[in-house]
Amino acid sequence: MPEPISFVWPLAGGLLVGLSAGLYLLLNGRVAGISGLTAAATGLSKGAPRTLDLLFIAGLLGGAALASALIRRPEVQITSDIWLLVLGGLIVGFGTRWGSGCTSGHGVCGLARLSPRSIVATGVFMAVAALTVFVTRHLLGGLA
Amino acid sequence: MNRLIVAVLCGLLFGAGMVVSDMINPARVLAFLDVTGAWDPSLAFVMGGALIPSAIAYLIRRRMETPVAAETFHVPESRTIDTPLVGGAVLFGLGWGLVGLCPGPALAALTTGAWQAFVFVGALVAGMALFRLTLDRNA
Numbered sequence: 001m002p003e004p005i006s007f008v009w010p011l012a013g014g015l016l017v018g019l020s021a022g023l024y025l026l027l028n029g030r031v032a033g034i035s036g037l038t039a040a041a042t043g044l045s046k047g048a049p050r051t052l053d054l055l056f057i058a059g060l061l062g063g064a065a066l067a068s069a070l071i072r073r074p075e076v077q078i079t080s081d082i083w084l085l086v087l088g089g090l091i092v093g094f095g096t097r098w099g100s101g102c103t104s105g106h107g108v109c110g111l112a113r114l115s116p117r118s119i120v121a122t123g124v125f126m127a128v129a130a131l132t133v134f135v136t137r138h139l140l141g142g143l144a
Numbered sequence: 145m146n147r148l149i150v151a152v153l154c155g156l157l158f159g160a161g162m163v164v165s166d167m168i169n170p171a172r173v174l175a176f177l178d179v180t181g182a183w184d185p186s187l188a189f190v191m192g193g194a195l196i197p198s199a200i201a202y203l204i205r206r207r208m209e210t211p212v213a214a215e216t217f218h219v220p221e222s223r224t225i226d227t228p229l230v231g232g233a234v235l236f237g238l239g240w241g242l243v244g245l246c247p248g249p250a251l252a253a254l255t256t257g258a259w260q261a262f263v264f265v266g267a268l269v270a271g272m273a274l275f276r277l278t279l280d281r282n283a
Contacts, residue, residue: 002184010189011189017158020154025217027214028211051148063157067162087239091271092239094271096272
């Protein structure tokens with residue numbers, strides 16, 4: 001179980017993410033969706049400007065490293081074993097491409113512009129994720 | 145303003161947001177998703193906080209012909225709710241609920257050096273490649 005944190009941290013972090021998404025839209029005209037950026041940066045999507053996607057991801061890694069060093073040292077508590085990590089990664093990768101987005105593209109950018117597709121996608125993935133945690137923690141007794 | 149610099153700058157803000165918000169910690173994410181257990185609602189503030197500047201930007205965008213640093217807007221216009229959208233969201237939700245990592249936090253977690261993040265991101269890219277080779281082939 002993670003230690004409780006003040007709501008100020010998630011709120012401040014959320015504002016940073018929203019600022020990133022908002023600026024990326026107004027300045028570069030693009031959706032800051034991490035699954036789409038990752039696919040483009042690794043050459044797994046059609047005809048996107050890969051340099052931009054690679055630079056965004058390089059920035060993301062740099063920003064995470066800088067914030068970890070200067071603002072708050074994060075704890076990454078993962079109890080999943082290697083096979084669950086592989087399975088989870090595979091279906092998150094496949095699913096986010098099939099569904100055209102993840103928490104950032106649908107959740108932050110899509111909801112902000114009231115896109116009907118993103119509202120449905122966000123509702124579905126939040127509900128399925130919560131249901132998955134319910135099944136693994138409370139019915140199967142702790143897979144993750 | 146140069147759009148390459150914009151990409152790096154926006155990436156920096158995003159990555160810092162992953163750490164500051166604690167989205168980077170899968171245990172926190174799973175506790176947030178555990179609505180019937182010892183629910184930790186703090187991550188709701190991430191979504192709430194992110195939507196404020198993002199929504200303001202999308203409102204400003206309506207008054208703009210072109211973005212500041214690029215020629216055109218590349219924002220999806222489709223409004224069709226179809227099988228790929230829902231099927232993909234179901235799969236994504238399942239994987240997210242199993243491990244507690246979605247793509248942004250997973251990339252950010254690489255910087256902590258945790259081996260689990262490398263395994264997850266490797267599998268994530270493999271899953272994207274699998275999609276490219278199967279359902280996406282003729283599209």
